[in-house]
Amino acid sequence: MKSRGKWLLLVFVALAATWAGFKLDRSSRMLDPESERAVAQLLTIPFTTAEGQTKKLADWQGKILVVNFWATWCPPCREEMPEFSRAQDQYGPNGVQFVGIAIDEAAKVVEFSKKEPVTYPLFIAPPEMPGLIAKLGNQQQALPFTVVVSRDGKLISSHLGRLTEDNLVKKLVPLL
Known part of the structure; x- marks a missing residue:
């Protein structure tokens, strides 16, 4: 027994x-319904470059989007940008598009871009961005913060803090 x-x-x-x-x-x-709505909103916001050009992330529909929220005053943000540029050059032909969204002033982004050029577009965050970042998983509102969105517009991952090249590749390769 x-x-x-x-x-x-x-x-x-x-x-x-x-x-x-x-x-x-x-x-x-x-997907958490709030995250799903946040990604949909992120894709349809008209972002403006520091030079005044406007574009929506949805314009890259069908590509894997790596969206990095950063600021010129953020050392870890500046450290990961050269790695993101290399990854854009390497994975761009395979349908990956990096985008930087600055939580900063346009003039500072222009100045930064002249000193440290990147191979992907940089946009200025609109006023509603902090609330949207929280819905995407960054409750702390800290930078850098990176999200990966699939070709069909689904949130694949979010990462708070500096994203190393090795960790980035681990997120991207399965999506290619």
Whole structure:
């Protein structure tokens, strides 16, 4: 009787673990409706370059978007930008588009761009950006903050803090 009780307990634990694993896996693949709406909003906002040109991220529909929120006064932001430029050059032909959205003043972005040119477009964040960043997963409102959006407009990942080239490649390669 003792061994039968252990066997039943083992079967119960195995079934419970299987069920829990299924639920966790299923929920991790399901988008939070607020995040889904935030990505849709991010894609349709008209962003302006420091020079005054306007573009929507949805204009790159069908590409994998790497959207980096940064500022000229943020050292980790400035450190990752050369790596993002290299990645844009390397993965751009495979349908990857990097975009920088500055939480900063246009004049400072222009000045920065002259000293440290990047190979991807830089835009100025509109006033509603802090609220949108929070909905994308950055409750701390800290920089740098990077999101990866799939070719079909789904949030794939978000990363708060400096994103190393190795970690970036791990996020991009499965999407190519």
